[in-house]
Amino acid sequence: MAILSVEHLQKVYTQRFGGVQTTALRDVSFEVEEGEFVAIMGESGSGKSTLLNILATLDLPTGGRVMLNGRDTAKIPEKEAAEYRRRNLGFVFQDCNLLDSFTLKDNIFLPLVLGGENHRTMQQRILPLAARLEISHLLDKYPYEVSGGEKQRAAAARALITAPKLLLADEPTGALDSRSSDRLMEMFGEINHDGQTILMVTHSARAASAAGRVLIIRDGMLGCEVSREGDRESYARRIADTLAAVGGGKIA
Amino acid sequence: MRNAPYLRLAVTNMLRSRRSYIPYLIAASVMCAICSICANLAMGSSISNMNYGATTRSMLEFGLYIMVIFTTFYMFYINSFLIKRRAREFGLYGVLGFGRSQTARVVFWEGVMLCVLVIGLGLLVGFLLGGAVFKLLITLTHLAPDSRYTVAPASMYFTVIMFGAIFLLNTIYNMFRVWKSRPLELMKSERSGEKKAKAVAPRAIIGLLLLGGAYWLSLSAADSAFALLLFWPAVLMVILATHQLFLGGSVAILGLMKRSKRFYYNRKNFVPIGGLIYRMKQNASGLANICILSTMVLVTVSMTLALYFGGESAGSSGDFYALFGGILFMGFFFAILFLTNMTLIIYFKQVSEGTDDRENFALLRRVGMDEKMVKKTINKQVLIVFFAPLVVALAHTCASSGMLNQILGAFLYCNPKYLWVCIGGTAAVFAVVYCVVYKLTSHAYYTAAK
Ligand SMILES: Nc1ncnc2c1ncn2[C@@H]1O[C@H](COP(=O)(O)OP(=O)(O)OP(=O)(O)O)[C@@H](O)[C@H]1O
Numbered sequence: 001m002a003i004l005s006v007e008h009l010q011k012v013y014t015q016r017f018g019g020v021q022t023t024a025l026r027d028v029s030f031e032v033e034e035g036e037f038v039a040i041m042g043e044s045g046s047g048k049s050t051l052l053n054i055l056a057t058l059d060l061p062t063g064g065r066v067m068l069n070g071r072d073t074a075k076i077p078e079k080e081a082a083e084y085r086r087r088n089l090g091f092v093f094q095d096c097n098l099l100d101s102f103t104l105k106d107n108i109f110l111p112l113v114l115g116g117e118n119h120r121t122m123q124q125r126i127l128p129l130a131a132r133l134e135i136s137h138l139l140d141k142y143p144y145e146v147s148g149g150e151k152q153r154a155a156a157a158r159a160l161i162t163a164p165k166l167l168l169a170d171e172p173t174g175a176l177d178s179r180s181s182d183r184l185m186e187m188f189g190e191i192n193h194d195g196q197t198i199l200m201v202t203h204s205a206r207a208a209s210a211a212g213r214v215l216i217i218r219d220g221m222l223g224c225e226v227s228r229e230g231d232r233e234s235y236a237r238r239i240a241d242t243l244a245a246v247g248g249g250k251i252a
Numbered sequence: 253m254r255n256a257p258y259l260r261l262a263v264t265n266m267l268r269s270r271r272s273y274i275p276y277l278i279a280a281s282v283m284c285a286i287c288s289i290c291a292n293l294a295m296g297s298s299i300s301n302m303n304y305g306a307t308t309r310s311m312l313e314f315g316l317y318i319m320v321i322f323t324t325f326y327m328f329y330i331n332s333f334l335i336k337r338r339a340r341e342f343g344l345y346g347v348l349g350f351g352r353s354q355t356a357r358v359v360f361w362e363g364v365m366l367c368v369l370v371i372g373l374g375l376l377v378g379f380l381l382g383g384a385v386f387k388l389l390i391t392l393t394h395l396a397p398d399s400r401y402t403v404a405p406a407s408m409y410f411t412v413i414m415f416g417a418i419f420l421l422n423t424i425y426n427m428f429r430v431w432k433s434r435p436l437e438l439m440k441s442e443r444s445g446e447k448k449a450k451a452v453a454p455r456a457i458i459g460l461l462l463l464g465g466a467y468w469l470s471l472s473a474a475d476s477a478f479a480l481l482l483f484w485p486a487v488l489m490v491i492l493a494t495h496q497l498f499l500g501g502s503v504a505i506l507g508l509m510k511r512s513k514r515f516y517y518n519r520k521n522f523v524p525i526g527g528l529i530y531r532m533k534q535n536a537s538g539l540a541n542i543c544i545l546s547t548m549v550l551v552t553v554s555m556t557l558a559l560y561f562g563g564e565s566a567g568s569s570g571d572f573y574a575l576f577g578g579i580l581f582m583g584f585f586f587a588i589l590f591l592t593n594m595t596l597i598i599y600f601k602q603v604s605e606g607t608d609d610r611e612n613f614a615l616l617r618r619v620g621m622d623e624k625m626v627k628k629t630i631n632k633q634v635l636i637v638f639f640a641p642l643v644v645a646l647a648h649t650c651a652s653s654g655m656l657n658q659i660l661g662a663f664l665y666c667n668p669k670y671l672w673v674c675i676g677g678t679a680a681v682f683a684v685v686y687c688v689v690y691k692l693t694s695h696a697y698y699t700a701a702k
């Protein structure tokens with residue numbers, strides 16, 4: 001069974017005054033199987049962040065539905081939404097992922113603290129994760145004392161420490177140079193290899209080539225899909241070509 | 253004209269950041285108006301040719317000097333606070349290829365405009381309110397009730413020169429700051445408060461020792477000569493101690509809380525403690541200043557009330573009224589001055605903290621903190637930050653009662669119970685005013701944090 005299934009999702013933003021409407025998502029349907037690594041690409045303004053926010057239960061769709069682990073996310077009562085997010089989802093964003101007032105370690109502990117875990121469990125969980133993401137030596141530093149790539153790895157650790165069903169990432173490499181970006185994608189690949197389901201929005205074909213499957217959104221609809229075949233280089237080239245063709249307006 | 257573009261940019265800047273400039277403008281104008289009124293009464297001829305006018309006038313003159321010192325100090329303080337917050341903006345100018353000398357010119361024109369506005373508004377308000385204030389003074393001092401209020405040109409020159417000088421120095425300081433630093437440094441310097449606090453334990457210990465010493469001096473004061481001699485040293489000790497304690501003491505206490513893993517990694521405490529440590533490192537001096545200002549308001553007002561009402565039963569000669577009416581009058585003005593500054597500092601703190609916290613709370617929501625808990629956390633943090641100064645100020649005021657009683661005793665046989673009644677009444681009214689200020693400004697926090 002698919003861990004995530006998105007059915008005819010629609011999102012129309014209505015301005016509070018004047019009633020000007022923006023259709024961010026027209027009709028989007030896709031499924032993600034457990035253990036998959038899926039990338040979502042598309043032009044700026046095509047509705048990627050909107051999609052991710054709805055999946056994250058931070059926003060509600062105006063049509064269609066999202067089933068996560070067999071449960072309709074729109075039917076989760078307001079009161080439980082925060083806890084549901086904490087238990088089932090992990091987030092990594094482009095930037096502003098970490099609180100400046102906490103060390104990396106405390107930032108990573110944050111969702112566990114909010115979930116009422118005890119300190120020993122936290123300590124046990126962080127060790128392998130920090131080692132895997134190679135930030136063990138940075139845990140006592142503050143966010144402004146480490147590099148952008150290191151910050152994103154800490155954000156990934158925070159997202160993963162609850163062992164979420166689904167890891168959502170919105171342009172996690174957006175603020176990184178190509179080397180740090182490659183490192184982060186390499187680690188996402190490894191984590192996925194260990195069984196973590198990942199859904200990631202990105203603008204970079206190179207980053208997307210870490211995923212097993214790439215969905216391309218255009219004008220609020222799914223344009224087409226590219227699956228991994230051949231080596232990394234040719235895969236990335238195929239993604240870029242498809243993107244150019246779709247983005248160029250040939251497919252409506 | 254070569255200056256026109258800089259002037260225009262300066263105007264745009266001030267309009268854009270009006271949320272910080274308007275309060276600044278209002279507060280500076282209030283200070284300017286107070287100074288101009290006091291200067292006019294002290295220098296003008298309105299009072300001096302009345303009976304006992306000379307006594308009142310020398311009181312006002314002395315008060316004016318002290319007021320000049322405080323006003324200058326607070327104008328510098330607020331200016332440096334504002335300019336620090338704009339570091340990132342100046343850095344951005346640099347990155348956009350705007351040279352340092354060009355940025356300095358913009359800063360110069362901002363200073364000129366502020367100066368003109370503040371002096372203009374201050375003199376205007378001073379002129380409009382001067383008559384009413386004069387009436388109040390003659391009522392309090394029982395001077396000739398039918399004398400007329402006139403504006404002395406000398407007092408206007410005095411006010412213009414004083415505020416002109418303050419703005420000149422502030423503008424030079426601002427231009428120097430822009431000139432001295434490189435773009436990247438400027439971009440980063442807004443974060444400098446995030447450095448680790450140094451020498452926490454020694455600060456806490458020094459603060460405690462100084463405060464204990466000052467309290468002991470005050471409470472053990474046995475005669476008025478001793479109290480008069482040691483009053484200002486004790487005040488200085490309290491000021492130093494407050495600053496050390498707010499930084500050292502608060503971080504030390506929070507550090508201890510943090511050391512207990514069970515307490516710290518608890519969902520109720522984790523975010524507030526982290527936020528508070530961060531805040532304290534950044535804002536200890538601001539909070540200490542709020543605390544000191546509050547203490548000054550409390551002590552000044554309770555002391556003058558005690559003098560006036562406690563003395564009323566003691567004597568009723570003309571000289572008595574001239575003196576104590578003058579004191580009451582000055583006390584009233586100092587209270588306005590301190591309150592204006594306090595409100596301004598609290599307001600700026602709320603706005604800047606709200607802005608800083610916006611992203612943090614957005615992140616906490618995403619990570620799975622529900623709205624109720626976000627609100628709770630905000631309240632916990634903001635309450636502790638803003639009510640700590642009030643509580644400490646009340647403690648300072650109570651401790652000062654020993655010395656104040658002796659000093660009051662030096663002037664007249666004043667019953668100590670008057671002082672306590674006055675302290676109690678003043679503290680109650682002040683707490684209400686403080687809460688109102690807090691409520692009004694916390695709105696600024698929430699709008700900034702949304
Ligand atoms: N809160 C909102 N209110 C109104 N319109 C919105 C809102 N958020 C997004 N939109 C609009 O919806 C469309 C999709 O926005 P979205 O942020 O999802 O794009 P995106 O694909 O993430 O773009 P980018 O790659 O630049 O991040 C845009 O036209 C945007 O202007």
Ligand SMILES: [Mg+2]
Pocket residue numbers: 048049050
């Ligand atoms: Mg986006």
